Amino acid sequence: MREEDFGICPYVTVQKLLSGKWTLIILFLLAKKTMRFSELQREIPRLTQATLTKQLRTLEKDGLIIRTVYNQIPPKVEYSLSDMGEKFKPVIKSLKDWGDEYIMFSKKRDCTKL
């Protein structure tokens, strides 16, 4: 891998896109259905408002999700996957399958859990 490859290396790109601590979970939830801000908050209780907002802005800027604002009182905002986000669905699936395998594998290794 040469210096000039970094701008076009898919692994570097993916690493940057998915680097957020909650990125994967947010994409996974939105892959199931379009959700409002408050729904996402309820689904991920350990994530604060401020942080959720930041991560959603990043995902929007990166073109992975769509933010739809309904001009009404009280405000309503919906988040959904963009086209690129939709194309991410198979990746989510393979990540989940591997993650599940890893969890089983870890439990086998970690005898304190048996």
Place this chain on the structure above:
Amino acid sequence: MREEDFGICPYVTVQKLLSGKWTLIILFLLAKKTMRFSELQREIPRLTQATLTKQLRTLEKDGLIIRTVYNQIPPKVEYSLSDMGEKFKPVIKSLKDWGDEYIMFSKKRDCTKL
């Protein structure tokens, strides 16, 4: 998603395992072939020795790679994928495919590059 799900959620698990800035590239390189420390360094010139060491230690601790030490002078250490690392190969493939699509997509969006 409830509080107690976090310990067994595959997405949280995967996020933690892949959170290192160079993790994906290292796994990708080792998926192609077993490599020595210095080879990895050459392949990723922007990564310093100290950081490479840390990331390799983390990957080893997480059970994704195997570190083999040859007791000789000068020292020789080889890194290769573990069984779990081998199982990660299809994920690497799907991440790469999506990353490549994303790069093409971005170039279409970013008119300054045309």
Place this chain on the structure above:
DNA sequence: CTGCATCCAATTTGATACTG
């Protein structure tokens, strides 16, 4: 309901020098 601004803490990475 949604979310911004600010400040702070924690974590991660990088630079540099040194070693068996």
Place this chain on the structure above:
DNA sequence: CAGTATCAAATTGGATGCAG
């Protein structure tokens, strides 16, 4: 060759308070 140790820099996430 393959590290370790130390310190600085950068990035990130979290807490809190305020607002349209």
